[in-house]
Amino acid sequence: MSALAIVPARWASTRLPGKPLAMIGERPMVEWVYRGAEAALGQAVVATDDQRIYDAVRAFGGRAVMTSPSHQSGTDRCAEALELLKAEGIDPEVVVNVQGDEPFVNAQNLRRLVAEFSDSEVAIATLVRYFAQGEDEANPNWPKVVVDLECNALLFSRSMIPYPRNAAYLKNYRRLKHIGVYAFRPPVLQQVSALMPTPLEQIEGLEQLRWLQNGYRIRTVRVEEEGLSVDTPQDLEWANRWAKERG
Template sequence: MLAIGIIPARFAATRLPGKPLVDLAGQTMIERVVRRAQQSNLSRVVVATDNQRILEHVRGFGGEAVLTAADHPSGTDRVRDAYEQLGVQADCIVNIQGDEPFIHPSQIDALVQLFAVPEPPQLATLVKPVVSEEELFSPHLPKVVLNARGEALYFSRHPLPYQRQHTPEQWLGHHRYLRHIGLYAYRPDVLREITQLPPSPLELAESLEQLRWLEAGYRIQTAETTLETIGIDTPEDVERALIQLKMMN
């Protein structure tokens, strides 16, 4: 099975410009993401960037990168652009966030394995059990509700379900909540289709792109992880990441 990992890496991040090139204890963030992804069972790992400096940097440490259009509205669109430039026919494409330097190879493999069946899913993503009230009520950590087959029913920045019979402080003790981890895998034909969809009402309300796909009738299979990741969006996140790296060494 041919599984390709594509890492969208945009230079002009609003809160942390030049984010992929931020130094994290001797390695740039994008290099750390690439090295992690290369430890998985992916057949190929490619960085999709809109910036010549990032392109040259990735190629400089031995990684593979392609230059995409600068005006893509989302990382998903950038992934499609890069995939089409590669000129290969993959069984699945994994969209790996370029600001997740602590992504674990097993998390990538968990999604790839979902496609190693005669009838693979249309899309797949990761979920993680919520373990604290801080996680549960944070609007920055989207939650997800699943059906009995492990497919996503809905994503929200609000805790779902609402437990009418309990106070919010009791919710974690009476229901198993799941958090969404933004790692995606797609069949190539589905990737082409979803990048042609217009923004949907639910997506605009919650500011969650995956709701566009659900509203259009696509089915999103999930795999579960218990491993934590640290996304980098702000200078404060960089400091947290440096502390984490120091603890790991």
């Protein structure tokens, strides 16, 4: 099954401006993401609205496309990039939205996500993992998800779901943390990008709720670990140490 990784990358960042070009070792972060995604799926492209990022990607030999600066989400940027690439004859069976701020791509996770599309009923898939013991499950920056018996998402929320009304049952239940990596069949990516915001999305600030409220199923794929997200100067220092230790 052919898959394409699209890496949305923008310059603006409240805590770390210019994040895609922040250096990790001798390479900018966007290069780490690009090369990891390309190695995992065979082909990758960076979708950006900034000439500096575009030029940097081209300089290391990567593929990049310029997209509109008006996009409100990475999903919308991926949808435009896909249209531009289709005009060049690139027509994958699955598109994976790879986070541009996670430099150490977990190739196995991406491949497992794509493999889920061997089920013809899967239109959208995303990664989840169990919360580890001691992690702050109440942290609103870590969205939670509850799923049905076939691992399709029922609800995403920044709140504690399920609410422990009958706490005795929690001993046999582990909450799931959502990892913001998505994969789509190309027609579905275009469809969800065209949807108007919905009340749940606006309340929670989670774009995937728009898709659920419009009747789309989201298949969850449980993995053991997630990649490091670089959001602050401290995260960047950690990433540099990690890269140095592994040569």
